[in-house]
Amino acid sequence: MTQSERESKSFCKAMFAGNIAQDVISPFPEMDAEEKENLNLILTSLRQFAKDNVDSAEIDRSGEIPKEVLEGMAEMGLFGMSIPEAYGGYGFSVTAYNRVFEEVAAIDASLAVTFGAHQSIGLKALILHGTEEQKKKFLPQLASGEKFAAFALTEPGAGSDAAGIKTTAVKNGDHYILNGNKIWITNGGFAHFFTVFAKTEMENGEQKITAFAVTRDMEGFSSGKEEEKLGIHGSSTTEINFDNIKVPAENVIGPLGKGFKVAMEVLNSGRLGLAAGCLGGVKKLLQMSAEHAKNRQQFNTPIAKFEMIQEKITAMAVDAFALESMVYMTTGLVDRGDVDYSIESAVCKVYASEAIWRAIDHGMQVAGGIGYSKEYSYERALRDARINLIFEGANEILRSFIALSGMQEHGEYLKTVGKALKNPLSELGVITDFAIHRIKSYVSSDRFDDVHDSLSSEVGKYEEYVKELHSCVEKALTKYRKDIIHQGFILERIADMTIDLFGMAAVISRLDGMLKAGNPTKVKRELTLGKLFCEEAWRRIRRNSRQVTNNADNLRREVANDVYEFNGYNLDLMG
Amino acid sequence: MKIIVCLKQVPVKDSLLKIKDDETWVHEDDLSYEINESDHYALETALRLKEEHGGEVVILTMGADRVREAIKQGLAKGAERAIHINNESFTTIDSNINAKILAAAIKTEQPDLILTGLQTDDYGSAQTGVILAEYLGLPHAGIVMEIQKQEGSIKVKRELESGWFQSVELPMPALLTIQSGINQLRYATIKGIMMAKKKEIKQPTLSDLGLSESDVAPGSSSLKFQKIYVPKKTKQTQFFEGDPKDIASQLVDKLRNEAKVF
Numbered sequence: 001m002t003q004s005e006r007e008s009k010s011f012c013k014a015m016f017a018g019n020i021a022q023d024v025i026s027p028f029p030e031m032d033a034e035e036k037e038n039l040n041l042i043l044t045s046l047r048q049f050a051k052d053n054v055d056s057a058e059i060d061r062s063g064e065i066p067k068e069v070l071e072g073m074a075e076m077g078l079f080g081m082s083i084p085e086a087y088g089g090y091g092f093s094v095t096a097y098n099r100v101f102e103e104v105a106a107i108d109a110s111l112a113v114t115f116g117a118h119q120s121i122g123l124k125a126l127i128l129h130g131t132e133e134q135k136k137k138f139l140p141q142l143a144s145g146e147k148f149a150a151f152a153l154t155e156p157g158a159g160s161d162a163a164g165i166k167t168t169a170v171k172n173g174d175h176y177i178l179n180g181n182k183i184w185i186t187n188g189g190f191a192h193f194f195t196v197f198a199k200t201e202m203e204n205g206e207q208k209i210t211a212f213a214v215t216r217d218m219e220g221f222s223s224g225k226e227e228e229k230l231g232i233h234g235s236s237t238t239e240i241n242f243d244n245i246k247v248p249a250e251n252v253i254g255p256l257g258k259g260f261k262v263a264m265e266v267l268n269s270g271r272l273g274l275a276a277g278c279l280g281g282v283k284k285l286l287q288m289s290a291e292h293a294k295n296r297q298q299f300n301t302p303i304a305k306f307e308m309i310q311e312k313i314t315a316m317a318v319d320a321f322a323l324e325s326m327v328y329m330t331t332g333l334v335d336r337g338d339v340d341y342s343i344e345s346a347v348c349k350v351y352a353s354e355a356i357w358r359a360i361d362h363g364m365q366v367a368g369g370i371g372y373s374k375e376y377s378y379e380r381a382l383r384d385a386r387i388n389l390i391f392e393g394a395n396e397i398l399r400s401f402i403a404l405s406g407m408q409e410h411g412e413y414l415k416t417v418g419k420a421l422k423n424p425l426s427e428l429g430v431i432t433d434f435a436i437h438r439i440k441s442y443v444s445s446d447r448f449d450d451v452h453d454s455l456s457s458e459v460g461k462y463e464e465y466v467k468e469l470h471s472c473v474e475k476a477l478t479k480y481r482k483d484i485i486h487q488g489f490i491l492e493r494i495a496d497m498t499i500d501l502f503g504m505a506a507v508i509s510r511l512d513g514m515l516k517a518g519n520p521t522k523v524k525r526e527l528t529l530g531k532l533f534c535e536e537a538w539r540r541i542r543r544n545s546r547q548v549t550n551n552a553d554n555l556r557r558e559v560a561n562d563v564y565e566f567n568g569y570n571l572d573l574m575g
Numbered sequence: 576m577k578i579i580v581c582l583k584q585v586p587v588k589d590s591l592l593k594i595k596d597d598e599t600w601v602h603e604d605d606l607s608y609e610i611n612e613s614d615h616y617a618l619e620t621a622l623r624l625k626e627e628h629g630g631e632v633v634i635l636t637m638g639a640d641r642v643r644e645a646i647k648q649g650l651a652k653g654a655e656r657a658i659h660i661n662n663e664s665f666t667t668i669d670s671n672i673n674a675k676i677l678a679a680a681i682k683t684e685q686p687d688l689i690l691t692g693l694q695t696d697d698y699g700s701a702q703t704g705v706i707l708a709e710y711l712g713l714p715h716a717g718i719v720m721e722i723q724k725q726e727g728s729i730k731v732k733r734e735l736e737s738g739w740f741q742s743v744e745l746p747m748p749a750l751l752t753i754q755s756g757i758n759q760l761r762y763a764t765i766k767g768i769m770m771a772k773k774k775e776i777k778q779p780t781l782s783d784l785g786l787s788e789s790d791v792a793p794g795s796s797s798l799k800f801q802k803i804y805v806p807k808k809t810k811q812t813q814f815f816e817g818d819p820k821d822i823a824s825q826l827v828d829k830l831r832n833e834a835k836v837f
Contacts, residue, residue, distance in 0.1 A: 037644070040644060041644070045768075
């Protein structure tokens with residue numbers, strides 16, 4: 001399989017063309033038995049370690065993760081899980097790494113953010129694109145946890161518009177002179193190794209982004225004071241500055257001028273970690289809420305019995321099940337290695353970050369007054385969870401990415417819409433990796449075949465709404481043509497349809513595998529959760545699809561414009 | 576020094592237990608398992624003795640396939656090898672039969688020391704260790720908190736009631752049942768976990784051990800489970816009514832004549 005064929009094999013992109021690439025998602029990915037056994041041992045050990053050593057309330061209060069906690073995790077080998085064995089790590093699959101990450105996040109959000117900034121994104125570029133020398137030089141110390149890594153892309157003027165970075169690296173003999181500054185750098189206060197993105201001049205004079213390996217001990221490197229944040233208090237977030245740093249030319253990671261692609265690849269995989277972390281949080285909140293609901297009595301009845309409480313508990317459980325299916329479906333795709341999972345990982349990130357936000361909202365409501373008290377952990381969870389909707393690609397930019405990347409692959413329409421769509425995201429300056437490839441290398445049809453009979457109604461709805469997505473995309477592209485990139489209201493609906501459809505596909509694939517593998521009575525709980533998710537998902541999809549053509553968007557635009565014009569509400573009933 | 580540690584896998588401590596219809600045991604399908612707490616301390620103690628004095632630690636366990644996870648955990652923490660007597664029916668047998676099977680496996684090993692947990696968190700009878708010592712004809716000490724190795728013997732500190740301790744010297748080989756909480760348990764590292772896959776797990780059959788199915792069948796047990804049940808709540812709350820003086824005298828009457836606290 002060629003590189004382009006590999007990249008063009010994408011389940012979600014196929015859905016935009018009305019196709020169901022069943023060979024990509026079915027059977028549901030399964031971990032090999034030996035890795036599963038090792039993973040369970042790691043999880044047991046990690047849980048015990050956390051129980052004995054991690055005090056999240058104290059981490060939140062003090063704003064620091066105790067040195068002993070990081071040292072203990074380092075000793076367990078957790079910081080090198082995903083690093084290949086040849087460089088001092090353990091070479092676990094992406095699925096196993098993310099399952100551990102899920103657990104770390106359930107233990108403590110600050111710890112998860114620190115862990116993820118190091119391993120999900122900080123050192124990832126080295127693994128994906130580092131030279132043999134770079135890997136040998138940097139990875140062993142990062143694997144042992146002796147040193148930490150960080151990922152440095154964001155700048156004051158370049159957040160979602162990552163292509164707009166101003167940091168420069170100017171070639172000077174056998175090195176580059178690096179100047180600029182980066183903000184919101186997780187692990188910025190103590191990391192030793194930084195994957196830094198800077199503009200370099202190409203032979204043709206063009207300014208392109210290149211990735212560099214930068215270390216704290218380089219002259220001219222400095223980091224700023226710790227940011228005071230709403231949550232994840234134990235994690236380090238600082239500015240970092242480069243003042244005429246001499247970076248050896250051999251520290252360029254990946255091809256010169258291809259740093260944007262490197263960054264996007266790293267973030268595609270990093271977003272999955274974030275999604276797995278949110279899953280850990282949702283599961284933990286669900287456990288806390290269920291326990292509270294069963295124990296709290298009002299009107300001589302445990303509040304668990306009241307249906308308005310059950311509605312919240314159910315919503316959290318359904319989210320956990322769907323998210324778990326989506327995340328581990330996608331990590332399975334990454335491990336499989338021959339598919340493009342960029343849309344899927346963005347889908348997971350958006351769904352996950354919103355699921356944990358819904359979960360904390362429900363959890364706090366179930367808890368009532370105590371949820372609002374600092375004595376309990378709900379308020380900390382609320383503060384910790386909010387960042388997930390913002391970092392590693394704000395959900396708005398990721399929704400644009402999901403919708404526009406999917407449309408790019410919309411083969412026949414590309415021809416009619418013309419060249420403008422070939423690179424739509426660059427006009428938005430969106431951080432994305434958007435190689436243009438036609439869908440051709442996989443078996444696809446508009447049917448989800450040979451699925452267990454118990455799922456026939458869900459499969460029917462799924463097939464119906466994949467067609468509907470295709471039809472919505474056609475309508476939108478016919479109407480807006482290249483201006484589609486500015487139609488945020490429409491893009492959001494198409495992205496939300498994609499998210500729910502991928503959720504349905506992942507849930508159906510998971511349930512189908514379980515039903516075929518064994519005794520259907522043992523799958524009862526999963527089947528109920530999955531069916532409920534599908535039921536709710538297709539209703540959301542139907543609503544979104546109707547609103548692609550029939551909506552109140554003009555009124556929305558008008559309201560927004562009025563508010564901007566009057567700098568706020570500016571109406572007074574009594575005035 | 577060769578040390579055998581007997582490990583049992585038991586349901587995780589805060590499990591929600593559902594009693595089976597025949598009321599002889601709990602439903603096991605939805606349960607998660609862990610190493611019995613005091614056995615875990617026995618393993619830690621054995622590993623520390625080995626690290627100080629050299630030798631090897633051998634894990635001995637019995638039970639269904641699922642106990643493999645407990646074995647792997649022990650191997651990942653540093654035990655050299657394991658013996659797993661694999662049989663589904665072992666979960667419902669009594670301490671005497673447990674000890675008989677364990678003794679048969681230990682006889683082929685000639686260890687210097689055998690460590691078991693003080694008691695298991697499921698049945699909690701605290702019998703297997705001491706009966707095992709009897710089957711093997713070895714000296715034993717129970718509720719052990721500290722072990723000092725001497726030339727050909729060991730000196731141990733035992734916990735007695737009411738904060739009393741006892742110091743005992745035993746010739747080796749000997750069997751000790753270990754108290755929980757006597758040291759800090761180590762955490763399995765990924766390195767240890769990866770190394771565990773290369774370590775031997777021997778699975779002798781009953782006939783390899785010179786035993787037959789009838790020796791271990793639940794019917795051969797001298798102990799029969801009649802019923803397990805969740806304790807019934809028997810506490811009663813009584814509210815006194817009247818003015819404070821009346822209430823006080825009613826309370827004093829109850830405390831004196833019913834509760835007999837003074």
